[in-house]
Amino acid sequence: MNAWLTQHLSALQGAWQRLAASPLNTVLSLLVIGIALTLPAAGVVVLDNLRQAAAGVASTQQISVFLSPEASRKEATEMESRLRQEVSGSIVFVPREDALKRLQGTAGMAELVASLPRNPLPDAFIVEPRNAAPEQLEALAKTLSAWPKVAHVQLDSAWIKRFDAFLRLGRLAVLLLAAAFAAALVAVTFNTIRLQILAQADEIEVAKLIGATDGFIRRPYYYFGALQGILGGLIAMLLVSAAVAVLSGPVSQLASLYATAFRLHGLGLDHSLLLLGVGALLGWLGAQLSVGLYLRQIEPK
């Protein structure tokens, strides 16, 4: 166990030393990897913010439940109790008299309302469910329309559907982008390690001669690839955070013009850890491919 740990620590140390040994090459490689990871990471942030912004708007989505004209006030009260039992969220009863008053208050409507022989408006409930997912809203509207004494249920969810479709498309685009840049990251690591193996052919040959296993020889390259991926991921995190910091103010100002308190947010802890993990995994994969291909060509003579 001690020997195993010592060898892994030594391989990790060796990988750090190799990174530090040629700073310019290291910085350039890390920048390429960092930028390759930044684009899909930024895509994730944009989609996440859009989803949150949409959730904020959607949470104010209302379902208007209009009762039939013959529904009594007692029936309306019973319906309110039932709604409160079955729907989690805000439920406001709007009596027909209040609705008429609001209509009267609307510019240009006062004369028209005054000319009506009787109040044509029904009692209604304004329901704002806590769960504003489009599918949930639609299901709820369908359920409510089947209730007795309900004349009409109004839900305008078409834009939510369109927005949801847009988000799905965006997610797919980010996935494709991520796959393309992942391939680039693997290629960069592959090439960096290929050059290292060729430069260290003598050392590898001597190590094999004096009893080094393949694992001993491969390990520092695996650590190198993984470290390079993690550091590239850190650069991507910094770039995304910088972009969010720059855009945060203008976005908040824009949101305030629409009377919302939306604030742009960056990569969360989960996405940050995922970014580092993916960077490490892709770096390791590039190292694995390169080492597998080139190491077998170096044998003691």
Next chain:
Amino acid sequence: MISFSAVHKRYPTGYEALRGVSFDIDAGELVFITGHSGAGKTTLCKLAAAIERPTSGSVVVNGQNLAALRKSAIPYVRRNFGLVFQDQKLLFDRTVLDNVLLPLAIVGLSPKEAGKRARAALDKVGLLEREKANPIALSGGEQQRLAIARAVVNRPAILLADEPTANLDTDSAGEVMELFKAFHQVGVTVILATHDTQWVRHLNPRVLWVEHGQVRAPGERPEGQA
């Protein structure tokens, strides 16, 4: 300890380096493999250390038939040997001490223990004061002594050297031979492949004379050879 039995070795070029070689070397022996250039001495060394595999026949080291070994087991066979080469195969991008530390890193010794053992090995070959130097700054004799320190640092059972004095002047060669003698005296099996027979009388080893890919019996040795 080492047993060659009817070993043939033909290289991919068609050159037949060994033709039916058989011999045994016991633990603790001091053996010189001598013969002219191209006789097959280096091939014998490479077969013993599993650097090459026999075309036919068997090479057994510590009870393991090398021809039947899986590739992944070969590094562990090589750890039985301390290998010294004519061209030393030192690493010139690191210090003298780091060269000696490499075999210890391979077996996973802790840095503290490895440092102690590497310095002790350098002390044995008289290079402790040069531990921070780059091997390129050493003389030919010192480089060969450094190669010996690297070979013995893991306390191998067998010290196998191929033409270790070929590029050295007489004084340096003498120092190197004294080191081999000293390791033999403490129980290490020492096998030296060399065309230089002047040391045979001095060290009184067992001699395997190789000629045209075959090991000759003592009575078959050419006139004037040890």
